[in-house]
Amino acid sequence: MRKTPSSSGLRRAEALAGYMLSLPALILMWAMLLGPAVSVILLSLTDWNFGEASLRWVGLENYGELWADRVFWISLKNTIIYVGISVPATVFLGLLAALLIESVSHGRAFYRAAFFVPVASTLLAMALVWEFMFHPTVGFINQLFGAIGLPTADWLQNPGTALFALIAIGVWQNLGLAMILFMAGLTAIPKDLYEALAMDGADDAWERFRRVTWPMLGPSLVFVVAITAIRSFQVFETVAVLTEGGPSKSTEVLLYTMVQQGFTFLRSSYGAAITVIFLIFTVSLTLLQTVALERRTHYG
Amino acid sequence: MPGVKLRDITKQFGTTQVLRGVSLAVEESEFLAILGPSGCGKSTLLRIIAGLETADSGEVFIGDRQVDSLPAKARDLAMVFQSYALYPYMTVAANIALPLEMRRLSALQRLPFLGAILPGTRAARDLIARDVEAVASPLGLQGLLGRKPAQLSGGQRQRVALARAMVRHPAAFLMDEPLSNLDARLRADARAEIVSLTRRLGVTTLYVTHDQSEAMAMADRVAVMEGGNLLQLASPQTLYDDPQSLAVARFVGTPPINIWTIEIAGNGSITCCGQRLPFHAKSSSGPALMGLRPENLEIHQDGIPARVLRLERLGMETLVHCHIAGLTGTTILRLTPSAAEQLIGFENVKLMPKKALLFDLQGNRIAVAESARIDA
Numbered sequence: 001m002r003k004t005p006s007s008s009g010l011r012r013a014e015a016l017a018g019y020m021l022s023l024p025a026l027i028l029m030w031a032m033l034l035g036p037a038v039s040v041i042l043l044s045l046t047d048w049n050f051g052e053a054s055l056r057w058v059g060l061e062n063y064g065e066l067w068a069d070r071v072f073w074i075s076l077k078n079t080i081i082y083v084g085i086s087v088p089a090t091v092f093l094g095l096l097a098a099l100l101i102e103s104v105s106h107g108r109a110f111y112r113a114a115f116f117v118p119v120a121s122t123l124l125a126m127a128l129v130w131e132f133m134f135h136p137t138v139g140f141i142n143q144l145f146g147a148i149g150l151p152t153a154d155w156l157q158n159p160g161t162a163l164f165a166l167i168a169i170g171v172w173q174n175l176g177l178a179m180i181l182f183m184a185g186l187t188a189i190p191k192d193l194y195e196a197l198a199m200d201g202a203d204d205a206w207e208r209f210r211r212v213t214w215p216m217l218g219p220s221l222v223f224v225v226a227i228t229a230i231r232s233f234q235v236f237e238t239v240a241v242l243t244e245g246g247p248s249k250s251t252e253v254l255l256y257t258m259v260q261q262g263f264t265f266l267r268s269s270y271g272a273a274i275t276v277i278f279l280i281f282t283v284s285l286t287l288l289q290t291v292a293l294e295r296r297t298h299y300g
Numbered sequence: 301m302p303g304v305k306l307r308d309i310t311k312q313f314g315t316t317q318v319l320r321g322v323s324l325a326v327e328e329s330e331f332l333a334i335l336g337p338s339g340c341g342k343s344t345l346l347r348i349i350a351g352l353e354t355a356d357s358g359e360v361f362i363g364d365r366q367v368d369s370l371p372a373k374a375r376d377l378a379m380v381f382q383s384y385a386l387y388p389y390m391t392v393a394a395n396i397a398l399p400l401e402m403r404r405l406s407a408l409q410r411l412p413f414l415g416a417i418l419p420g421t422r423a424a425r426d427l428i429a430r431d432v433e434a435v436a437s438p439l440g441l442q443g444l445l446g447r448k449p450a451q452l453s454g455g456q457r458q459r460v461a462l463a464r465a466m467v468r469h470p471a472a473f474l475m476d477e478p479l480s481n482l483d484a485r486l487r488a489d490a491r492a493e494i495v496s497l498t499r500r501l502g503v504t505t506l507y508v509t510h511d512q513s514e515a516m517a518m519a520d521r522v523a524v525m526e527g528g529n530l531l532q533l534a535s536p537q538t539l540y541d542d543p544q545s546l547a548v549a550r551f552v553g554t555p556p557i558n559i560w561t562i563e564i565a566g567n568g569s570i571t572c573c574g575q576r577l578p579f580h581a582k583s584s585s586g587p588a589l590m591g592l593r594p595e596n597l598e599i600h601q602d603g604i605p606a607r608v609l610r611l612e613r614l615g616m617e618t619l620v621h622c623h624i625a626g627l628t629g630t631t632i633l634r635l636t637p638s639a640a641e642q643l644i645g646f647e648n649v650k651l652m653p654k655k656a657l658l659f660d661l662q663g664n665r666i667a668v669a670e671s672a673r674i675d676a
Contacts, residue, residue: 195352196385200464201373201402207410211398215389 037279044272051266062273072274074249075257078163082253083232086170090228091221093171094178099213101179102186112183116176123173127241130169131156134242156242159250166238166251174231178224185220189213219293226289230282254278302363302471303328303504304349309358311344318344319355320528326472329502331495333519335509335551341528342508343476349506350474351375362471373402378465379474382481384457386449392460393432393445399468400428435467455486462497472504479514491518512552516540524548540593546663549591555619557657558592558631570658573626575604579656582667591657594619597633599643603650606631611640622651 044062048055066072101111118126133140136154145152155165193212197203202211236255239245245252245260258278262271304326311319319341326332334342347353349360351372360367367375378399386395401410404424409415416422436442439459449457458478465473478494479487495518498505509515515522516536524531524539524547532544536552543549549557562572564581571577572590581588606622609630618640622631633651635643643649658666 190383190385192381192383192385193387195372196379196381196387197398198352198372199350199377199379200399202398203371203373207402211387211390215387218389 040272040275040279043269044276046269048269049266050268055269058269062270065270066273066277071249071252071257075252075254076277078250078252079233079235079254081163082167082170082235083229085164086167086174086232087225087229089167089171090174090178090232091224094175094224094228095182095217095221097175097179098182098186099209102183112180115179118173119176119180123237124241126173127169127238130165130238131242134165157247159246159248162243162247162251166235166243169238170232170235174228177231178228181224181227182217182220185217186213189216222289222292226285229285233278233281233285302365303330304472304506305361306345306349307359307361309345309348309355309360311341311348311353311355318528319348321358322525322528322530323358324523324530324533326504326506327520329504331498331505331507331518331520333507333509333515333522334525335512335515335522336525337510337551340525342510342525345525346379346474346476346506346508350377350379352379376468376471377474378468378470378472379476380458380461380465380478382477384449384461384478384481386457386460386464388449391446391448392441392452393429393436395449395460396432396436396441396445396463396467397428399464400431403468404428431467432463435463439463454482455490458482458490459493462494466497466501469501470503472506473498475505475507477509479509480511487514494518513554516552522552524551526551543591543657544665546589546591546659549657549659553593555594555632558594558597558633559629560590560592560624560627560631560653562588562590562658564588573604573624577604577653577656578670579653579658580669581658582669584660584666587661588666589659589661589663590653591659592631592653593655594632594634596655597631597651597653599635599639599649600652601650603652606649606651608643608647608649611643613637613640620649622649624651 045057045059046055047058047061097111097115101108101115104111134142134155136142136152136157139155141155142152144150153161155161189212193216194208197208197211202208234255235253236259239251239253239256240259243251245256254274255278258271258274261267261274306325307323309319309322310317322341322345324332334345336342344353348355351367351370351374355368362375362377387398390398404427405415405421409418409421409424432445433442436445439462441456441459441463444452444456444460449460452460458481461478475494479490482490491514494507507515507518516539519536521533521535522539523533526547532539532548534542539548539552543552546559550559560572562570562577564570564585564587566585568581568583568585569576570579570581570588570590577590579590604624606624609621609623612619612621616637618635618637620633620635620640620643622633624631631651655670656668658668660666
């Protein structure tokens with residue numbers, strides 16, 4: 001096609017239109033997401049505390065302090081334990097719930113709502129209810145366990161059990177989301193695959209799951225794991241309301257440490273450094289998810 | 301190869317009666333097409349035979365075995381689905397091998413890692429691989445065995461579905477509109493392939509379709525269904541020449557049969573638009589319907605006046621679309637190209653039927669006799 005002066009002018013006009021049309025979204029993205037992220041990263045390289053008049057560039061000094069900070073490492077360890085247990089539990093139970101509800105012919109809407117209510121409700125309010133449930137003497141859990149002979153404990157006050165109590169609350173809260181996402185994935189599986197399987201001689205639950213359900217849920221699984229992991233990493237309310245990082249720092253988690261340092265002690269640049277660490281984890285999880293899904297769609 | 305027999309199958313979905321007491325018998329090694337418009341119950345019938353649905357009442361026999369209480373996998377049938385239903389995350393070879401795996405390996409042997417180390421598994425799997433090859437080569441799939449279904453074309457996927465059905469050497473094939481997802485040119489080739497395949501294997505085949513030309517071209521006999529009823533079960537030619545009901549006459553044949561409103565007098569003579577026609581009804585009188593195939597109409601001076609609307613030139617024949625005053629719809633007649641060219645410039649012609657099918661107003665066949673031709 002012959003390049004006439006008007007055609008290159010047209011292309012420039014089109015490109016300009018493209019930029020102009022994306023401008024509102026770009027502005028918002030920079031103002032709300034990228035801008036703050038960049039400024040946090042920059043802040044972590046200074047020594048600024050909230051309210052000070054001046055700041056000094058200190059490079060990686062904050063990170064050096066983090067490296068030597070015992071509480072930070074405990075916090076990181078607790079967070080990783082929290083994520084490492086709650087994600088598999090949430091995904092497994094969410095998938096189980098989705099499969100069970102899909103197999104039922106009546107009452108699906110009820111069960112869906114019942115499992116999803118925790119996701120939609122205010123965690124703060126629910127955390128207080130859980131506090132009553134975990135009460136060592138009159139709490140529902142200890143009363144139930146005592147009645148059926150299971151060991152009881154002072155769940156939230158015992159450093160050995162506190163984190164696991166919070167994990168239980170976290171799983172309870174996120175299970176519904178995993179379930180809903182899996183149900184969307186399940187309904188997308190063509191029914192005639194199961195029929196073909198029945199004709200081929202496999203109509204039991206294990207073969208159906210192994211040959212059709214599990215492979216077809218692959219993309220859903222990757223998505224659910226990533227979403228659940230990111231949400232688990234963001235654990236904060238339960239810690240802030242129920243344990244405040246204790247007992248003996250057994251429930252100290254990354255975001256809680258960050259809020260303490262950045263907003264309670266007003267050490268803004270130190271808090272920013274912790275935030276950057278948090279950001280690295282979250283972005284890595286998202287990248288992993290994207291890569292895993294890309295590989296699936298191209299080679300799957 | 302046993303035949304398939306259905307006795308009085310009824311099925312209701314909610315308040316809709318989908319099958320109203322359908323009975324039919326498929327001979328051994330016969331290719332039976334089940335033909336009908338959407339919603340006539342043909343797919344439901346096939347699924348009842350397969351075991352994917354249960355009938356409300358009635359019996360299904362494969363050979364002389366009553367199979368109603370048997371699950372799908374125990375009926376020794378193979379099904380080709382409209383969407384092919386290939387397992388997306390398994391290779392072509394694995395797709396074809398699955399029926400054999402399910403049948404020949406025990407549950408323990410089928411386990412992903414554990415099964416491989418059990419004795420006998422490897423030998424069984426080698427045998428399975430050989431059977432897969434044996435069925436893949438005549439269908440031209442040997443080079444595609446390592447691919448996943450997403451990497452295949454529509455025609456290739458269809459052949460994989462066929463291979464998966466064939467590999468077990470079942471008692472009968474059930475096919476649910478397997479060609480409707482292919483484009484027209486592939487469809488013609490696939491049609492021929494399926495017919496030659498089933499003929500060579502001698503397997504009883506039940507083939508559901510809504511495409512009457514497909515059913516007519518492929519089947520030994522065709523079962524025409526409408527509204528949950530079996531209208532007629534006969535060879536394609538019989539359905540064409542001797543339809544027992546108006547619905548069958550209308551459904552079979554391209555272009556569709558012409559239907560003229562006629563009047564039968566007390567003595568059996570027939571008139572249309574006030575003009576006498578060279579046919580005699582053997583019984584009944586009053587208004588009735590006359591079915592005329594496009595090739596059974598000719599231009600004749602004693603015929604009924606009609607106005608030529610247009611000519612449709614198909615190369616080997618020309619279809620003449622006409623309108624007869626007093627009749628609704630268009631009348632189409634089939635002429636040789638040379639005969640049709642003589643009509644150019646003439647808007648008004650006279651049409652005379654050569655052979656007719658008579659139906660009462662309820663659509664049932666009435667016997668007809670041809671009287672002597674009225675010559676001027």
